[in-house]
Amino acid sequence: MASSTFSRAARTNLDLDTLRTLAVASDRGGLAQAAEHLGRTPSAISLQMKRLQEDLGTPIFRKRGRGLALTEAGEIALSYARRMLGLNDELLDKMHGANLAGRIRLGCPQDFASILPSVLSLFASLYPRMQIELHVDGNAALRDAIDNARLDVAIIIGHEDRAGAQIVGRLALAWIASSTFVLPKKQPLPLAVLGSQCIFRRTALQRLEAAHIPHRISANSHSLNGLWAALLGGLGITARTPLNLPEGLVCAESLHGLPPLGSLPVTLHRHAGSQGVTSDRMASLLVEALEFALQSNTATGSMALARNDVAPRVAKHKAR
Structure with missing residues (x-):
């Protein structure tokens, strides 16, 4: 002993x-x-x-x-x-x-809402007296909220050219549709989309126009859940990330032979007046969670490509 x-x-x-x-x-x-x-x-x-x-x-x-x-x-x-x-x-x-009290205002797009529970849980364990104000919104609205001091920290897809933007990684995009979706013959490609400011909508339209593929807006929703419902109902096809894809939907980089969508930067933004220990820690937790989610997104996109990119091509839909 x-x-x-x-x-x-x-x-x-x-x-x-x-x-x-x-x-x-x-x-x-x-x-x-x-x-x-x-x-x-x-x-x-x-x-x-x-x-x-x-x-x-x-x-x-x-x-x-x-x-x-x-x-x-x-x-x-x-x-x-x-x-x-x-x-x-x-x-x-x-x-x-344990002794810090106050409020932190966090913004996040719908696509990354799934990473928030673990981030918020850890943050709350470190700063139990801090009040968290959470905003889940569109990317343009989040950027405006940062500019106007309504948010302290925000995850945003795109907007990498704005002052103070920190690029965390890139988000692979894919075409998404119901597993039973069939391209209409001799008709414009039906698109299910979110509002006019949606960066995914703009990217899809740019790719289709560059490829001279006729298209029309067949369904328009103000929420991601509404968009998933439209797709599951067979109303059309959309461009988005494979993250958190509901059952019954399939995705691929060139689903149905559509042109590849590439990727978009994921950025972290902080209001100039939101410096401090709690803001720094929230930002670091978000970056860590985002990096893991983006790695998963890349892997999911690769698997989806191998599994689903076998549909007929849409050359016949191109303008002659």
Whole structure:
């Protein structure tokens, strides 16, 4: 028992500041870059890394050309360092956040509403006294709300040219229709769409006009649920993301031989006056959730393409 107690007491306690330096050096591409970012001298950073190697009892760097690279042990150390720093930061956020009170106004398009529960749950656990005001709306309306200080943080599809926009990733688009939808013969392509400001609607119309494919608006809805109902009812075809696709609908990049739609940027916007710890944390949680959702969107789109893009082509619908 005495030996076990001595062993625990003799353990080395790693310095979190040194572990953070290791993580910064990895993110920035080297010790010199870490020194510049952290406002320290290169010799001070080198001394930190030397002490870390001594504490770990194994080399964590190897020479690579004129610089240094992580050894296998160094990669393991970096992985643990990130986990330890994450717990450290989460603990501090939770302790400090328990006393923060106020309101944060969040905007999100309907397509990404499914990522919100996990984001809101974690945010609420960190800042239990903060009031969250949630707005699910169209992209143009969200951008106007940011401009007019009615929102603090917003996810928006498109609008990457606006001041302060942070591009998080790109959203793959697809044509979507009922699994039983059949193209009408010798008639314009029927489209089910949202309002005139909808970026998906504009993208679809541009692609069809560029390909000289006759089309008409067969169904117009003010909500995403209304659009899904129109599609399931066989009223037409639409352009959108494969995210959260209801059962009974199929999608593909060139469904029924229609021209590919490409992708749109997904952007994060913050009002200039919404700086602060809670706003920063909400933004970081949204970015993390968005990146995961966009990866899933790409995978879903690829599978849908392989599964559904076998329908007849629409060359006969093109203007002669």
